[in-house]
Amino acid sequence: MLAWRRRADVLATLFFFVIVVSLFPLSTNPDPQLLRSIAPGVVWVAALLASMLSLGRLFANDHVDGTLEQLLLTPQPLYLIVFGKVFAQWLVSEVPLILVAPVLGVQFGLSRDTLLVLMFSLALGTPVLSLIGSIAAALTLGLRGSGVLVALLVLPLYIPVLIFGALAVDASIAGSNIQSHLSLLGAVLILALAFAPWATCAALRISLE
Amino acid sequence: MAILECIIEVKARVQLTTDKRATIDEVTDHDEWVKVMKINWYKYASPSNFYRLAGKLVPMFGIPAAILFVVGLYVGFFVAPIDFQQGDAYRIIFIHVPAAWMGMLLYVLMAAYAGIGWAFNARLASMMATSLSITGAMFTFLSLATGSLWGKPTWGTWWVWDARMTSTLILLFLYIGFISLQAAIDDRRRADRAGAVLAIVGVINIPIIYFSVQWWNTLHQGATIRLLNKPTMAPPMLAAMFIMLAACWLYSVAVVLARLRCIIIEREQEAGRVVPATAAATEFSGMESV
Numbered sequence: 314m315l316a317w318r319r320r321a322d323v324l325a326t327l328f329f330f331v332i333v334v335s336l337f338p339l340s341t342n343p344d345p346q347l348l349r350s351i352a353p354g355v356v357w358v359a360a361l362l363a364s365m366l367s368l369g370r371l372f373a374n375d376h377v378d379g380t381l382e383q384l385l386l387t388p389q390p391l392y393l394i395v396f397g398k399v400f401a402q403w404l405v406s407e408v409p410l411i412l413v414a415p416v417l418g419v420q421f422g423l424s425r426d427t428l429l430v431l432m433f434s435l436a437l438g439t440p441v442l443s444l445i446g447s448i449a450a451a452l453t454l455g456l457r458g459s460g461v462l463v464a465l466l467v468l469p470l471y472i473p474v475l476i477f478g479a480l481a482v483d484a485s486i487a488g489s490n491i492q493s494h495l496s497l498l499g500a501v502l503i504l505a506l507a508f509a510p511w512a513t514c515a516a517l518r519i520s521l522e
Numbered sequence: 523m524a525i526l527e528c529i530i531e532v533k534a535r536v537q538l539t540t541d542k543r544a545t546i547d548e549v550t551d552h553d554e555w556v557k558v559m560k561i562n563w564y565k566y567a568s569p570s571n572f573y574r575l576a577g578k579l580v581p582m583f584g585i586p587a588a589i590l591f592v593v594g595l596y597v598g599f600f601v602a603p604i605d606f607q608q609g610d611a612y613r614i615i616f617i618h619v620p621a622a623w624m625g626m627l628l629y630v631l632m633a634a635y636a637g638i639g640w641a642f643n644a645r646l647a648s649m650m651a652t653s654l655s656i657t658g659a660m661f662t663f664l665s666l667a668t669g670s671l672w673g674k675p676t677w678g679t680w681w682v683w684d685a686r687m688t689s690t691l692i693l694l695f696l697y698i699g700f701i702s703l704q705a706a707i708d709d710r711r712r713a714d715r716a717g718a719v720l721a722i723v724g725v726i727n728i729p730i731i732y733f734s735v736q737w738w739n740t741l742h743q744g745a746t747i748r749l750l751n752k753p754t755m756a757p758p759m760l761a762a763m764f765i766m767l768a769a770c771w772l773y774s775v776a777v778v779l780a781r782l783r784c785i786i787i788e789r790e791q792e793a794g795r796v797v798p799a800t801a802a803a804t805e806f807s808g809m810e811s812v
Contacts (some may be wrong), residue, residue: 453703457706462703470724470731472731473730477734480738
């Protein structure tokens, strides 16, 4: 919960998310029908971009002051340490997004049921974003211009989450079955939980040797 | 000449090995088997040795590739009949389909080499992965470019957000990610390993991406060539397609090996080892290092 001491970072991510979402009605036509149809995609893409902002901080500060090397040397399995760090990052920078998403959804004229689906799909999908992002953050540790590089590495891998998440909300707007999309999202989450921390551990060892 | 002899010898022994493997259970001539297995395969894991082997292999693959390209394009453009629906525009598939196949194949191959280089600390395999990534990206881009050229007269649009096109585009992004990650890391060892992690994560993700995009939207025509079914194409079309596929395959081998030679020189020079090009003068005396 050390991250809470740097509240500015957390709030910056949150406001970035809000601002990006609000830009879309301004740049397109504020027709309620159109807004409703683009809302799922807009909210999800903004969540993707916002979650990428905080990835740089995941290991970078610990790397600079040498804490990360100490963590690697501890007798506890690195898997658990990575898992803990990713979970903390998700809690601090993604959970606020999930909580604020319904407010933005109301701006786009989504119904109450759809808002619930939106929150639920974000709750299933954002941990995957953190997990996959941690691999790229570990790989680019200490490199020049790593921020842009992280985006380049991570965004193609985010695509399945984006598709299933946005499709679930879409299906809810259209009133069709949402269960299949959410199940797939859950399956992706389970896969990411099993494999991503392992890949992150390997990437950390490579970056710090 | 010594190298050529060596290649011939290795080939002969490989033949012997495969022959032996068939009869090994019956004969169980252990000493013989051990003798067969004693070829020094590791010799070619050394970049400077492989540099020279690759030098011999490049024309061996490059020249047939050039010939097959000419033959394939001739058959494709002049012999194959005109498609009754698409007219002459369909002929672009003779480049498009092999390029798309190679793009996917080379990614898997690249990940495999990167993984081998990482697991066994074999720097030659990692160099191979780096070399493959650029050819793979080129083929992926080529398949997208030819696809959109074909789409204009046939579908009436340059680009459609269809499942296969989108997943090929994502494949191109993955290649670009791999290349730029390796370019950003100065330390070669770290670059090799970081690339390996990324490539392997990409390979696990490819089926997921593929199916997610598939369910998202699909318009592309289904596969026409299947292994078990009877092909629905005219024989000359099929022949041209397979000749072009073989040409692309041989071309990839030749170009990847030629690029690998450059990478070997570059890296060995950085590491302060003997550069094979300058070592060529001392080749006859069998010197590998100073």
